[in-house]
Amino acid sequence: MEIQTLTTFFMWCTIINGLLLVFWSLMHMLVPDLVYGIQSRFFPIPRETFHVVFYCFLGLFKIIFLIFNVVPYVALLIIG
Template sequence: MDTQTLTTFFMWCTIFNGGVLILWTFFCMFAPDFVYRVQSKWFPLPRETFDVVIYSLLGLFKLVFIAFSLVPYLALLMIG
């Protein structure tokens, strides 16, 4: 597999994962009650616990996105 193919792959991974991160952040910031109502139908949690879980998962996803999508893409851009 050549560098150009890997760069293209990680570019699309970064775009898709970045879009998911932006969408998730948008919902958590501007529609937290809607997210809680939808999710509480499947996972009955108190609101405080739900807020901690959802923001912890958002932070974890952001770290995983940076480590496994953005950094490899930027590294491939630098060596390419």
């Protein structure tokens, strides 16, 4: 594979996953009742526990996003 192809791949992965992270964060900030209502149908947990779980999920997703999307993209930009 060429470096340009990998750079383009990681660029799109970064954009798509970054938009997902922003979307999930905005949904949790702007309409938390809707998010909790939908999720509580599948997993009956208290609201406080749900907020902690969702916060941990966003933190873990952000770390994985940075390590597996942003860092390889920046490294490919540097060597390309």
